[in-house]
Amino acid sequence: MKQAPKDLRFLILIIIVLMVAAYFVSSNVRHESQIKKLRGAEWIDYDQEGRLYFTYKEDVYRLNPDNAFPEKIIDTDLKISSSDIMDIAIAPSGRIFLTDPKAGEVRAYSNDGALQYRLKGQFKENARIAADDERLYIADMQGNRVMALDSKDGNILWTNRGYMIPDSIFIRNRVVYVSDETKNLVRKLNAKKGEVLKDLRLDFSGYTYGSSMLVLNDGSILLAPSYTRNGSLKKFSEDGEFIREIEGPEGFMPVDMAVNRDGTVMITDDEDYSFYLFGNDVIELVRSKNTDALFSVEKNKRISLMKIAFYDKLIAMACVIVLLGLYIAYRRSKQRTV
Numbered sequence: 001m002k003q004a005p006k007d008l009r010f011l012i013l014i015i016i017v018l019m020v021a022a023y024f025v026s027s028n029v030r031h032e033s034q035i036k037k038l039r040g041a042e043w044i045d046y047d048q049e050g051r052l053y054f055t056y057k058e059d060v061y062r063l064n065p066d067n068a069f070p071e072k073i074i075d076t077d078l079k080i081s082s083s084d085i086m087d088i089a090i091a092p093s094g095r096i097f098l099t100d101p102k103a104g105e106v107r108a109y110s111n112d113g114a115l116q117y118r119l120k121g122q123f124k125e126n127a128r129i130a131a132d133d134e135r136l137y138i139a140d141m142q143g144n145r146v147m148a149l150d151s152k153d154g155n156i157l158w159t160n161r162g163y164m165i166p167d168s169i170f171i172r173n174r175v176v177y178v179s180d181e182t183k184n185l186v187r188k189l190n191a192k193k194g195e196v197l198k199d200l201r202l203d204f205s206g207y208t209y210g211s212s213m214l215v216l217n218d219g220s221i222l223l224a225p226s227y228t229r230n231g232s233l234k235k236f237s238e239d240g241e242f243i244r245e246i247e248g249p250e251g252f253m254p255v256d257m258a259v260n261r262d263g264t265v266m267i268t269d270d271e272d273y274s275f276y277l278f279g280n281d282v283i284e285l286v287r288s289k290n291t292d293a294l295f296s297v298e299k300n301k302r303i304s305l306m307k308i309a310f311y312d313k314l315i316a317m318a319c320v321i322v323l324l325g326l327y328i329a330y331r332r333s334k335q336r337t338v
Contacts, residue, residue, distance in 0.1 A: 021319035028312035040273030073113030119154030139166035158194030179213035200240030
């Protein structure tokens with residue numbers, strides 16, 4: 001008769017520990033979800049004047065070459081999830097194009113940030129874009145195709161298929177370059193008609209979450225493994241011959257790249273709220289008090305949430321150990337009563 005109260009005590013303790021574990025598991029899920037929403041600059045492009053445009057918190061900022069404080073020029077009012085891509089492209093005229101993944105649209109803004117018009121983007125979910133003054137080039141990632149749209153009315157001018165996930169697009173000298181990490185492919189297309197000029201089979205080993213790709217002033221192709229921690233850049237000739245691999249600083253995690261007219265390349269790392277500069281085959285962290293000030297509040301909040309999420313996991317794991325200890329104690333108690 002004495003065993004029943006003891007069994008009840010063990011049951012009550014187990015329930016309490018399970019409730020504590022459930023609370024901290026739920027807390028961890030909530031905090032991890034909040035962390036995913038906190039990101040630095042992601043998608044970027046340069047204009048003809050060497051000004052850098054980047055998306056941050058669903059808005060667009062412009063950074064002048066003198067490295068002044070970033071100026072918010074577009075307030076989109078969009079609500080973008082962590083899995084959405086709000087890509088940006090600057091036409092030679094200075095017009096800004098921005099994808100809206102929720103509406104499947106492309107928005108056109110003047111170079112001072114005034115909304116001019118919207119176009120039906122013709123893409124399924126997420127898209128990467130490039131632009132000249134006549135056409136928009138759309139890499140329809142979930143639609144497995146690349147399209148050229150009239151940049152004024154959005155009509156499809158040509159379509160090119162044969163991709164798994166076209167995850168990056170770039171235009172230089174009337175040639176459209178498209179990368180597809182899942183097929184180890186960079187395809188060169190005629191910008192006017194969409195004809196395939198050449199398929200380059202490149203080494204994408206180590207790429208898991210897609211790629212960012214651009215073409216340098218000398219015609220060489222630069223690849224970056226998007227969202228890959230301690231990733232490195234790969235450089236290929238215009239014919240696809242491997243040239244070299246360039247390792248970044250410790251923790252380097254590239255998201256997007258843009259090349260300036262002078263040939264320098266800017267790279268974003270949204271988790272670390274950082275910009276990196278690539279030149280002369282070297283990747284260097286860009287240190288700027290002005291961009292640090294823009295990101296400081298969210299960056300500190302992210303760091304705090306990461307610490308809390310870590311302790312959530314730690315306490316949940318401790319609860320598992322306590323449950324194991326209770327089970328062992330209960331088994332030994334049963335054996336003694338027998």
